[in-house]
Amino acid sequence: MSDRLISTRDPERIEYGYSDALLQGLAPDGGLYVPGAYPTVDEESLRAMSGLDYVDLFTRIKSLYVDDIPSETQAQLASAAYSKEKFPVPDGNIVPLTQVDRNFFIQNLSLGPTAAFKDMALQPLGQDMNHALSEREQSLMLLGATSGDTGSAAEAAIKGLGRAGLVMLSPENGMSDFQSAQMSELTGGNILNLSVRGNFDACQALVKAIKSDAEFADLGAVNSINWGRIASQIPYYFSGYLHAVDGLIGRPVDFVVPTGNFGNILAGYIAREMGLPIRRLIVATNENSVLNNLIQDGKYQKTPAQITTSPSMDISEASNYERLLFDIFEGDALKVRDYMQMFKNTGTVRFEDFDLPYYTLREMGFDSGVSHAATRLESIRWVHAKRGIVIDPHTADAVTVASRKADEDVPIVCMSTALPVKFESTIESALGFVPEREDPRFIGIEEREQGGFVVVDDDIDEVKEKIRSFRSDSL
Numbered sequence: 001m002s003d004r005l006i007s008t009r010d011p012e013r014i015e016y017g018y019s020d021a022l023l024q025g026l027a028p029d030g031g032l033y034v035p036g037a038y039p040t041v042d043e044e045s046l047r048a049m050s051g052l053d054y055v056d057l058f059t060r061i062k063s064l065y066v067d068d069i070p071s072e073t074q075a076q077l078a079s080a081a082y083s084k085e086k087f088p089v090p091d092g093n094i095v096p097l098t099q100v101d102r103n104f105f106i107q108n109l110s111l112g113p114t115a116a117f118k119d120m121a122l123q124p125l126g127q128d129m130n131h132a133l134s135e136r137e138q139s140l141m142l143l144g145a146t147s148g149d150t151g152s153a154a155e156a157a158i159k160g161l162g163r164a165g166l167v168m169l170s171p172e173n174g175m176s177d178f179q180s181a182q183m184s185e186l187t188g189g190n191i192l193n194l195s196v197r198g199n200f201d202a203c204q205a206l207v208k209a210i211k212s213d214a215e216f217a218d219l220g221a222v223n224s225i226n227w228g229r230i231a232s233q234i235p236y237y238f239s240g241y242l243h244a245v246d247g248l249i250g251r252p253v254d255f256v257v258p259t260g261n262f263g264n265i266l267a268g269y270i271a272r273e274m275g276l277p278i279r280r281l282i283v284a285t286n287e288n289s290v291l292n293n294l295i296q297d298g299k300y301q302k303t304p305a306q307i308t309t310s311p312s313m314d315i316s317e318a319s320n321y322e323r324l325l326f327d328i329f330e331g332d333a334l335k336v337r338d339y340m341q342m343f344k345n346t347g348t349v350r351f352e353d354f355d356l357p358y359y360t361l362r363e364m365g366f367d368s369g370v371s372h373a374a375t376r377l378e379s380i381r382w383v384h385a386k387r388g389i390v391i392d393p394h395t396a397d398a399v400t401v402a403s404r405k406a407d408e409d410v411p412i413v414c415m416s417t418a419l420p421v422k423f424e425s426t427i428e429s430a431l432g433f434v435p436e437r438e439d440p441r442f443i444g445i446e447e448r449e450q451g452g453f454v455v456v457d458d459d460i461d462e463v464k465e466k467i468r469s470f471r472s473d474s475l
């Protein structure tokens, strides 16, 4: 069955349902949930999708991966996740394509409540979780740590849900005013923001330590490895494809994805496995080029992350890559375990260590490129000069790599993963001005909202006490 899930580290291939995977996050053996097989979509069904609005398209694709929620309910959950209030677009297409040049497109995935593409996955995740919890007559308190974007997107997704709550730890210093304003605005009800006197590492260490305590073992996680997030990202590749080929179904298209944890591009890979005619899946990295080395040289090497001006891609390893690895090893969970163990122990693994050629990923249709501080600014200027639109620094990394890889005859689509309003100082460096904010959600937000945080010491007992009393009050 294609809609049952298995763990990347389980040689027995025990099957799980969608809602189990959703509520658990990580599989019991430490692996990641993946579909036992990919469902396929033929050309005729693809053609039939051309006219659908996004919520319908989304439901049609995603339901192929959901075995335990009736399809009518799925449609309702999708409508709630992608409502007009959350995605205020004029024509219902919440993932629209803009043409920048001949055969060169940008697909905007950042029109949701927090102006980053994390909303595309987290909004449905929140709805699905709440549904699964009510079916089971359970409630769930989530605990997470953030250094920026994930915090507000997760909070916007959980805010107001009856069955779930969220405690988010963030470093007292280190987030931008915009980010802390976004989180402040979401404080209250089932959301608690704790501002820790310490850095992001301290926040992560607290989360880990608290969860290992039996009293808090039932706290859920918000992180990028939940299968529900990937399942909700596959459909926008179908939408992007259909708009890019403009009726010429079957024509190949390239996608360029600004990549961090490999979640977004993995969804593109799965779309292609399902039969979507994607030619190349191109990873764009910033100065943290771990994935470029992996794709070009077959070497996966953990590297300390450096801070850049496209901060949501500042990674030292890419957790969702394990899902692709499972396919590279043709479903051999023991090889996945060995590979990940070698990576954990030594910090470096090569495909050659597993008798695979170093160009394995390129053979599978992946490609990659690196963008730097200077090319990031150039790409912001180029798109602005060309079309009068302002892109954010992450999108600019995709544009940089796309301009190197573009080939005249095949449409290329760059994924746009945040709005420039979140990164105004970089926009100012590139263009010499900051565009006027038009979206009422973000006008004056820094002045409007601050102070939604409870400040705590980097002290586990203090944080536990805060969680304890919040939990008894709110769920």
Ligand SMILES: *Cc1c(COP(=O)(O)O)cnc(C)c1O
Binding pocket: 116, 117, 118, 149, 224, 258, 259, 260, 261, 262, 263, 264, 265, 312, 313, 394, 417, 418
């Ligand atoms: C999270 C994020 C990314 C990276 O996406 P992955 O799915 O982790 O590869 C890129 N851009 C922005 C703005 C993000 O928030």
